[in-house]
Amino acid sequence: MSGFGSHFQCRRGLCVFALLMGALAANAALASDVRFDAKHSARRADGGWQSAQAEEGHSAHHPGASGAGSDTLSQADGARGHAADVPSSGDATDMMGGMSEMMGRPRKEFYPLLMDMPALSAEQRKNLEFRARGWINGEVDRISESEMNLRHAIAAGDVVGADQVAGRIRDSLNGVQSGFTVLRSLNEGKSPQQIAQSWLKAQMNLPPQPAVVDTDGILGISWFHVTTMALLAIFSLGMLAIQVARMRRASALVDRLTRGPVPVSPASVPAIEIPGASGAGRHPDARAGVAPARQTAEVRSPEPSPHREPAKAGGLWKGKLRVSAIYRETPNIKTFRLQAPDGGSIPFSFLPGQFLTYAIEIDGRVVRRSYTIASSAAQTAFVETTIKREDGGLLSDYMHGNVKTGDLLEVMAPSGAFTFTGVEADSVVLIGGGVGITPLMAAIRYLSDIAWSGQIYLIYGAQTTEQFIFRDELEYLQRRMNNLHVAATMARASGTSWMGSEGRITADFLRRAVPDRVKRRVHLCGPPGMMEALKTILRELGVPSEQIRTEAFGPARGAVPPPTSIAAAAQTAESAAGGQAAVAIGPATATIRFATSGMVAALPPDRSVLEVAESIGVPIDYSCRAGICGICKTHLLEGRVTMEVQDALTEDDKSGGIILACQAKSVEDLVVEA
Structure with a gap:
């Protein structure tokens, strides 16, 4: 069940992560579409404004030609559509022909056609540069010819003719400007769209703008959106990793708790023989066999x-x-x-x-x-x-x-x-x-x-x-x-x-x-x-x-067992041992010998084995001193003791001769393993 819960939690985290990334992608796509629509609208507005300006200027010079404006605009739209259909891998001659046709049209055709023109290859750029230079030379020759015609018209007093010649000079100058704009843009490695924008700014006498870093980013997504999505993705991955780590830790904890401790079977504990008065069979590691x-x-x-x-x-x-x-x-x-x-x-x-x-x-x-x-x-x-x-x-x-x-x-x-x-x-x-x-x-x-x-x-x-x-x-x-x-x-x-x-x-x-x-x-x-x-x-x-x-909680009650308790306990122990005669309780003349350390000390009836051991420096581990913890368990080798509290002793401990040093008291000689 814990595994299923962990699997479900992990899948839920992955689903939340997928939904978050989908929302981010949709947001980025929407931002990209908005940028594209804004740019496309700006292009259309610029093209329409430029066409309208050119038409207004043309009508001012030719008042009678206002009816032809719609035909000219239709032809321009047709030319734009034709230029947009030219493939990027098309023939270089057709492309240059389209460029020459573009330069030959009124200036209102230049901007929209360049905006719709695809990217150029290296060979196409070279051919375009050659054609642009030829076009510049041709326009310069026409300017020279128109200059002579203008002088003659002014000398003859032909105002209408002079105005027409001046218009041709302006058109030729525009053609020269267009050619140089193309050459400069080609030398700078700009795209056709950037060439068109440079030309438009020159025609409108706009001051040059400082260089702007391209913010198109990756796949049309701005760098701001890319950075934001990257940070959100890192944050989401971090949260997912934390969730997975928490699930793994919880699963490990549940496994450790469900396994539980391995109890020691009483049957596996070897029986300990209580040695007799002579101490035969005494072993210093006998206590290790007891399983507390x-x-x-x-x-x-x-x-x-x-x-x-x-x-x-x-x-x-x-x-x-x-x-x-x-x-x-x-x-x-x-x-x-x-x-x-x-x-x-x-x-x-x-x-x-x-x-x-x-x-x-x-x-x-x-x-x-x-x-x-x-x-x-x-x-x-x-x-x-x-x-x-x-x-x-x-x-x-x-x-x-x-x-x-x-x-x-x-x-x-x-x-x-x-x-x-x-x-x-x-x-x-x-x-x-x-x-x-x-x-x-x-x-x-x-x-x-x-x-x-x-x-x-x-x-x-x-x-x-x-x-x-x-x-x-x-x-x-x-x-x-x-x-x-x-x-x-x-x-x-x-x-x-x-x-x-x-x-x-x-x-x-x-x-x-x-x-x-x-x-x-x-x-x-x-x-x-x-x-x-x-x-x-x-x-x-x-x-x-x-x-x-x-x-x-607190020390055991009754520091010294009353003599009746000692006698009763001694009599009970004697009966259990085989009905031997009871030992009379005498004065406090008993001694205690610590077998491991080899030390002997007097054992007053009001002092425990632990207290006597501490007084002569015999180490016996202890903790509560109240007969509860069982840390002071000691192997009794000879003698009999009474204990007011023995909650820490099991039946196996009692039958194996284990006593609690903090509780054990006696009025007869003792030998303990310590």
């Missing part, structure tokens, strides 16, 4: 760049991105747009709902924080993260106060399993609170870009209308997307222009906003307290737990 959920995203290998570091096998892309724009969404929330330093496409792909991790050095130490990508996954030119300035937030405060356009920031991306691409279900309910709307907005933007046909219900709660993030864009998208339904409520709306619901998101609010809730997939994101309350409400409304996906 985040690897379902298709990641492109970026081109080598001084600002990019290729991702390691099975890891995440790490490198630098440039801040190209900063937008203020609310008084304490900003959106940061990041692009590749060289201006190309971003060097990784991601799914809607995933996040990237910033690593910024602040006060001499590197601080890492994760923020959800709010832009559409269909957008390859940039990524955007929307960050709220938290009270006491080290990195968020730095981002708001210090980062500016043009800065290069170290990031790691993408991560996270809180994703929705439209293939997981045929409809979705997105519930968010505060800045927790960012992964939901990323999904809405992506579903809009791919024209997803399923029903989308966004349920959003904010403190005030001033804190309503993306409000204008949501109103715009709701007008464009018939399948997008937005229901928002403000906790405090008194004194504002808000006309919608007020208060928290309740069961009644969900009943009114979302029909057939039991059948729909639910994505829930927001503060931990809000999510716990809404999960309870959704279960009360009959939504199955397996249809609910959650992601918390």
